[in-house]
Amino acid sequence: MSIAEAQAAELSLERPSGLWRDAFDRFRRNPAALVGVSLVLIFTIAAIFAPQIAPHPPNQQVGPLSTNPAGPGGGHVMGLDEQGRDLFSRLLYGARLSLLVGIVSVGIGLAIGLVFGALAGYVGGWVDTVVMRVMDLMLSIPSLLVAIGLVTLLGRGMVQIMFAVGVTTVPIFARLLRGSILGQREADYVLAARSVGVPGRRLLLGHILPNSIAPVIVQATLTMATAIIEVAGLSFLGLGPGDPSLPEWGKIMADNANRLESAAHLVLFPGFAIVLTTIGINLIGDGLREAIDPKLKS
């Protein structure tokens, strides 16, 4: 081994700190982001281990039928609902639905939005014009109305609801990725890659996309919170999952909205479950944003 090689080997001992590693380090040192992670972790554990944690199955009647259901106490930490079911157990199972809704609907929006955004940003020309006009068209109708319309059209299954909410997020991702790609497309490193003959597809997938994706990841996280709230809102309007046994948080609230006087627990507990989940997700999103783009923190 020559001296030069030895020195090179020594130098490479220290791992180069890339964008993601730096970002991770910054994220780890952000207390707010860690609070967010803990909150989301708690709800994730609740969702995964609902059958183990829940004292009762979500649809089992364990107390009397009552128009004036008992609040917390008597062996039921969060009280009972009007059908004598244990609210705590139902909320645990509800966490499954809400987290699933957040992940799947954003996944759908992301998948469709990224394809459109990449097409518009990378191909440009008339493709760009057509795609972006369609996105404008979608943005000109309020997203909740689009979701209401789609659910009315497709039916009130969980899959349809997640799809409807996912579709409303498509333009956000498409626009963001397009803008980001446009910013990268003319960068020197892309020009360099192109001039050494990197083919178009690899240029896009291997070079431009990884450098444009950071803001999209942040947005995806924040959108997850919006999606959870939106599905709860749909439920609240009576357009939630058609299956009455599903313990969806927004649906539990809607069913008991006029019982705030007699059985406030049936509105407050699911309400705060939604609030805590979205706070957790929003904190993670903000933390990611600051970690990826440290300029914001200055």
Add this chain to the structure above:
Amino acid sequence: MLKFIVRRLIFTIPILFGLSILVFLFVRALPGGPAIALLGERATQESVEQIEEELGLDQPLPVQYMRYLTNVLSGDLGSSVSTRRPVVDELKQRFPATFELALMAMLFAVAAGIPLGYIAAKRYQGILDNVSLVGSLLGISFPVFFLALLLKYVFAVKLGWLPTVGRIDVTRSLEHPTGFYLLDAIIAGDGAAFVDVLQHLILPAIALGTIPLAIVARITRAAVLDVLGEDYVRTARAKGLDPGVVDRRHVLRNAMLPVVTVIGLQTGLLLTGAVLTETVFAYPGLGSWILNAIRFRDYAVIQGGILFFAGMFIFVNLLVDVSYAFLNPRIRYR
């Protein structure tokens, strides 16, 4: 500038046109139809067909659409199947309601959000900054309908300070020449009615304005922080300018550009996104109107309402772009 506005307006034509086709197809793809919604599930085949013939729904789709389009272009949006009233008349009644609500919500958001964000930035990383950050986090994490329910329960039901539902006390008689109840009360010179309408607006406006409030506060904070670090601010201070003048003339004015953008975008959303708030407070605005129309398959209302929404949204966005040019003379539209 004028050229820019005209070009933007021309661009909206294909958008509205595309939207009209989309919405037209959407309502006809909905399961059930106005005839079923009117007559109920067990209606006889003949009566359904008779109603559909009356409404022109037995014609081929392109024929129906062409008829619809010519009517729309001559200012006729058709009639509601359930109320039998022209959609345009209902719009004239519903739009002012939503407009008043959105305006109050936005006033609340701006009046509280800008000072909050500004103070937070001036006290960067101080207690007030952290309080406002936590507050705005809560603001964007609270589902609107949950906040609306809580407000309604605490301030209207429990404390009885404010009315629970509607726009105005049902026993009160007030002429409605404009449909904007606040304005109507002023025209009538009826102070008590004015207060009554205002009281009906407070809770829904707070519920609806909380998310924009949080967003406005956040953006103001970020923008002020940004400007505070600029060289010209340091220069202004270094030459001994009064701190108050520096803040007003140099910091706030330059920080307002992103804030105005957000206010504009949020206003567009408020005008159209009040479905949940209107539902909780039984407020007779555009959102609850269209929601009911979708439920009852009221084709004309869905089509007219959504086209109106889109037109309004596009118009507000145009206003935002135009206001840029006034605030920032460096921006020139061509």
